[in-house]
Amino acid sequence: VGVTDTTGAGDAFTAGFLYKLLQAGGLDALSANPRLLKEAVVFASAAGASTTTRAGAIEGQPTLEMVEELFETSKDWYNFW
Numbered sequence: 001v002g003v004t005d006t007t008g009a010g011d012a013f014t015a016g017f018l019y020k021l022l023q024a025g026g027l028d029a030l031s032a033n034p035r036l037l038k039e040a041v042v043f044a045s046a047a048g049a050s051t052t053t054r055a056g057a058i059e060g061q062p063t064l065e066m067v068e069e070l071f072e073t074s075k076d077w078y079n080f081w
Helices: 009-024 027-031 034-051 064-077
Strands: none
Touching (some): 009 034, 027 034, 034 064
16 A cells, blocks of 8 residues: 555554454454454454555544455455465
């Protein structure tokens, strides 16, 4: 992505990871499934990356739809799946 401001990227990464952690049913469920764990990290990375495309710690936070779009696009970039 084109980076404008990195402020808030770590917060967005953490939020994205927690979202997937809760979606998976908790830490035990997530850590027991390598595919889910990989998806959680890539989703969190998409959340963090998306934040860097706009200025501001709060204003730059992406919507769920924005993160999901970048997450889906990332599947074309790497051979993760």
